[in-house]
Amino acid sequence: MKYLTKLAGIVLSCLAVASTMNAQLPWKNGKLExxxxGRYLKHQNGQPFFWLGDTGWLMSQRLNREEVAFYLDNCSRAGFNVVQVQTLNGVPSMNVYGQYSMTDGFDFSHIDxxxxxxxxxHMDYIIRTAESKGIYIGMVCIWGGLVKxxxxxxxxxxxxxxxxxxxxxxxxxxVWIIGGDTxxxxxxxxxxxxxxxxxSIDKNHLMTFxxxxxxxxxxxxxxxxxxxxxxxxxxxxxxxxxKGDGDNLADSNVAEDNWRYVEASLAKKPLKPVLDAEPSYEGIPHGLHNPKECRWTADDVRRYAYWSVFAxxxxxxxxxxxxxxxxxEGYAPAYGAQETWQEALKDEGFNQMKYLKELMLRFPxxxxxxxxxxxxxxxxxxxDRAIATRGNDYLLVYNYSARPMQIDLTKISxxxxxxxxxxxxxxxxxxxxEFENKITDFQYDAPYMRGEDRVLVVTDATKDYVNEK
Incomplete structure (x- = not known):
C-alpha cells in the first residue's frame, strides 16, 4: 500500500508536468541573475523577471498532493510566479501524511x-508541480524562531x-531564502x-534573507x-x-510607509535589488496579534504593492x-483567520496582484x-503620498487617496x-x-480615501506602450 501511495504521487506529478509541457516556462530563458x-532580476538571455510572490508558508506541512496542485494552479492563473514556503517549521516537521522531515537530529542518511x-x-512533488506551472519556490530553509x-x-x-x-x-x-522572520x-x-x-554546492540559484x-x-x-x-x-x-512587529528603521508614526525600506535598502553599497517579502496580509488583523482589531483589505495590499514597486x-x-x-476546519485558526484557504483564493487582493506585474512589463x-x-x-x-517611477519615455504615479497631483511631464522625452x-x-x-510638455494638474473622479486608487500613466506621444484609448 505504501508503495502504491508513493507511485500515485509520482503519477500525479507526471500528469501535472504533461498538462503544461507546451507552455513557455520561465527558466527556458536561462537561470535567474x-x-x-543592480536593481532588477533577469534571465540569462536578458528577459526581465518581475517577482510576484505569494506566501504559501505551510504548504509542505498542511497540503496533500491534490491540494498542492490545486493551490499552485490557482497561483499560476492569478499571475504569481513565486511561492515562498517554510521548508521546515519544526525540528522535526511533520506533513499531512504523518511523515517527519528527519528522525535523528540533522542526519538525512535514512530519510528516503x-x-x-x-x-x-512530498517536498520534491511540490517543487516539480510548481515547475510544471512556471512557478519558483522560494525555499525558506528553516524558520527563524527554531534557530533562535x-x-x-x-x-x-x-x-x-x-x-x-x-x-x-x-x-x-x-530560490534559496536564508532566515525566516528573524x-x-x-x-x-x-x-x-x-x-x-x-x-558552495549550488552556484546556480539566487539567495536572499x-x-x-x-x-x-x-x-x-x-x-x-x-x-x-x-x-x-x-x-x-x-x-x-x-504593538506588533519589531522595528529598526522608524517609529510607529510611519509604520505603513513600506517605501522607506526600499529607499533605505537601495541607498546601501553595493547596490542590490530589493523587495517587500512580507507586507500586511489580506484578512489579517492590524498589528497581527489581536483578532479583534480591524483587518487589512484588498485596498491595503494593493497600496503596499504599488508603493514598494514604484519606490x-x-x-x-x-x-x-x-x-x-x-x-x-480542524486546525486552530492563527491570527483570527475567518475563511478557509480555498475560499481565500477568491479574495480580491489575491486576484488583483497580477495587474501590477502586467503593468510593469509593458514598459522598458x-x-x-x-x-x-x-x-x-x-x-x-x-x-496621500503619491509615488512615482519612470523610464526615459514613460512615467507612472500611484495615487491611493484620489488627492489632486501636479506632475512634471518634462521628466520624460x-x-x-x-x-x-x-x-x-x-x-x-x-x-x-494629449498634453503639452509642462507641469500639469491631474485628478481622477473618485471619492477621497474610498479604495479607488489609480495609477497615472504618461508616455511620450510617439510611443505605443499603451494601445487603449
Missing amino acids: VSAE KKGVYGYWD SGQMDVEEAKAYGTFLAERYKDNPNI RGDVKTEVWETLARTIR HPFGRTMSATWFNDADWLDFNMFQSGHRRYGQT GSFGHTYGNNSIMQFYR FFERIPDQSVIAGTNGERY GEKKKAWWFNPQNGSMTYIG
Whole structure:
C-alpha cells in the first residue's frame, strides 16, 4: 500500500508536468541573475523577471498532493510566479501524511525509505508541480524562531545545507531564502554557515534573507557575497500602532510607509535589488496579534504593492492570512483567520496582484528608476503620498487617496504626452488625452480615501506602450 501511495504521487506529478509541457516556462530563458544596473532580476538571455510572490508558508506541512496542485494552479492563473514556503517549521516537521522531515537530529542518511512516500518526497512533488506551472519556490530553509531557540547549530547547519543543496541544485525553479522572520544579528554564525554551505554546492540559484517584521536584510548582510538581493518585511502594523512587529528603521508614526525600506535598502553599497517579502496580509488583523482589531483589505495590499514597486522594488510578495497557514476546519485558526484557504483564493487582493506585474512589463524594464521629482509641488503624507517611477519615455504615479497631483511631464522625452488612468482593481486603462510638455494638474473622479486608487500613466506621444484609448 505504501508503495502504491508513493507511485500515485509520482503519477500525479507526471500528469501535472504533461498538462503544461507546451507552455513557455520561465527558466527556458536561462537561470535567474541580477541585472547589470543592480536593481532588477533577469534571465540569462536578458528577459526581465518581475517577482510576484505569494506566501504559501505551510504548504509542505498542511497540503496533500491534490491540494498542492490545486493551490499552485490557482497561483499560476492569478499571475504569481513565486511561492515562498517554510521548508521546515519544526525540528522535526511533520506533513499531512504523518511523515517527519528527519528522525535523528540533522542526519538525512535514512530519510528516503523504499516504498514510503516521505516528507522529502512530498517536498520534491511540490517543487516539480510548481515547475510544471512556471512557478519558483522560494525555499525558506528553516524558520527563524527554531534557530533562535537553539534547534539548529553551526554543525547542523552544515549538514542541512549540504542535504538541501545536493537534493535541489538541479531543479530550475529554486530560490534559496536564508532566515525566516528573524533578525540577522541573532545566531548570525548559523545563518552564515547555512548560506555558505548551500552556495558552495549550488552556484546556480539566487539567495536572499527573510528578516523579522519592520527590518531589512540590508542592515546585516548587504556586503555578504552569498546575498544576491535584499528582502525586507514591512510587517503588519498600522500608523501609530505600538504593538506588533519589531522595528529598526522608524517609529510607529510611519509604520505603513513600506517605501522607506526600499529607499533605505537601495541607498546601501553595493547596490542590490530589493523587495517587500512580507507586507500586511489580506484578512489579517492590524498589528497581527489581536483578532479583534480591524483587518487589512484588498485596498491595503494593493497600496503596499504599488508603493514598494514604484519606490524601486524589483517585484512584490503578497500575503493572505488564511492562505499562508492553509487554514481549514480542524486546525486552530492563527491570527483570527475567518475563511478557509480555498475560499481565500477568491479574495480580491489575491486576484488583483497580477495587474501590477502586467503593468510593469509593458514598459522598458531595466531603465526604470524611482523618481519623486516627477511630482511637482508639495506631496502628501501617509495615505496621500503619491509615488512615482519612470523610464526615459514613460512615467507612472500611484495615487491611493484620489488627492489632486501636479506632475512634471518634462521628466520624460517627447514634446507631446499621452496619459491614461490605470485601475489596479481590474487592470483597465482609461485614456485622458494629449498634453503639452509642462507641469500639469491631474485628478481622477473618485471619492477621497474610498479604495479607488489609480495609477497615472504618461508616455511620450510617439510611443505605443499603451494601445487603449
